[in-house]
Amino acid sequence: MEKKNIDWGNLGFAYMETDKRYVSYYKDGTWDEGALISDATVTMSECACVLQYAQTCFEGLKAYTTEDGHIVTFRPDLNAERLESSAKRLEMPVFPKDRFIDAVAQVVAANEAYVPPYGSGATLYLRPYMYGKNAVIGVKPADEFEFRIFCTPVGPYFKGGVRPLTLCVSDFDRAAPCGTGHIKGGLNYAMSLHAGVTAHAAGYDENMFLDPKTRTKVEETGGANFLFVTKDNKVVTPKSNSILPSITRRSLVYVAKEYLGLEVEEREVFFDEVKDFAECGLCGTAAVISPVGKIVDHGKEICMPSGMTEMGPVTKKLYETLTGIQMGRIEAPEGWIKVIK
């Protein structure tokens, strides 16, 4: 398979159209057999439920080349399960897990020429998503849906080296206490855009959202979960029913316990405690872990002891172990790596 002529090391995080995408349509209570298609555009009614009432959810995962030359994905079964819970919460039909995993493999195989080579730092980002497609004007769920997966090659997250982030405590809320913060719905992102643009304009990389009810507990950023390290090397990660269950965070918790022998606490984390932690990181598929160097709460700065130039030592060990597992340099737990080729 001849690779596309792409400057892998200089790719950013931007959409690039690739050759094939997967589509399956749901109508009259069943999903059709699904197919790979070449057309990258979607045509739908001006009154489609997704356009009027935002009935849509998505997933994000990566395919990449391992050290020994295989093309693999990381825990796609968990993306299938999470899409299922998102779909149920948004009154959408479930796309079967086995078909989800198979469709991911089909899309990767059909776009093999776009899978970045080992060592380039780049990966093939996969975006499964589902939306209500038929016309709906009275407020109710659609009854026809489309499930799709496209892929696009993306560059190394830390181009030119790691740069710890500066966060600000947001005045906006990300999710309501009994709302949709725990699902990966487009609606959560639509309402975070203003908070994100506001934070960027003020010179911050990301928002830290607190729990909307009491504004005393740490929730997450717009698209990544928090992981803290205490001064005595305990890993602490916030527990809340309004944060999105990050697959990266859940994997890092396992790695911390089972590979590094660290103590892990998944519990409510009060903002007041943050000043006492030694390290802070954001976890998600895009970067695995981005170190946080500084958190600003209305002018009051919390500077993490790990500083503004590198990852803290525990964060770094977690990062290296998980990326080692993903890239095939360290033996993976049973079922984590799905080999496509």
Ligand SMILES: *Cc1c(COP(=O)(O)O)cnc(C)c1O
């Ligand atoms: C996708 C997402 C994450 C990260 O989840 P991963 O499965 O690790 O990629 C975290 N928070 C939010 C709000 C998200 O949408």
